[in-house]
Amino acid sequence: MKTILLISSIWLLAATGWMTDFVKATERAHEEKKLILLNFSGSDWCGPCIKMKREVFESAAFDAFAGDNLVLVRADFPRLKKNQLEKVQKEHNEALAERYNPKGRFPLTLLLDENGKVIHEWDGYSTQTPEAFINSIKSVSGI
Numbered sequence: 001m002k003t004i005l006l007i008s009s010i011w012l013l014a015a016t017g018w019m020t021d022f023v024k025a026t027e028r029a030h031e032e033k034k035l036i037l038l039n040f041s042g043s044d045w046c047g048p049c050i051k052m053k054r055e056v057f058e059s060a061a062f063d064a065f066a067g068d069n070l071v072l073v074r075a076d077f078p079r080l081k082k083n084q085l086e087k088v089q090k091e092h093n094e095a096l097a098e099r100y101n102p103k104g105r106f107p108l109t110l111l112l113d114e115n116g117k118v119i120h121e122w123d124g125y126s127t128q129t130p131e132a133f134i135n136s137i138k139s140v141s142g143i
Helices: 001-018 022-032 048-058 060-069 087-100 129-140
Strands: 037-039 071-077 107-114 118-123
Touching: 022 037, 037 048, 037 060, 037 087, 048 118, 060 071, 060 129, 071 087, 107 129, 118 129
Parallel strands: 037 071
Antiparallel strands: 037 107, 107 118
């Protein structure tokens, strides 16, 4: 059952363009000359995280914009036992949190350059429309 859940989770992330490996994401950002959008989420307990994912990140407008301009990375911190990540992924996410989210804020979304330097951060979810969020990315990045 765990294998099926892991495979379906990987497929879902791949289908939506979200990566879970930050090293591979930075390599891709270098190759494709794109910025990195790193999202810290509590997928099964954080109401604002769930809402932001559903209303912004899963929208057609954001998907189209991100496909052309961003490498997407999600660091998820689920709490329910049935949603726990593999040990290696959990350690990877914790290392990202130590570097980029030491205060443990959720949701926290960071726009990074291809070297991992923070350009801008969005702390929480302020019920922005996908278009407003895209415009805020454009305004801080010059895209």
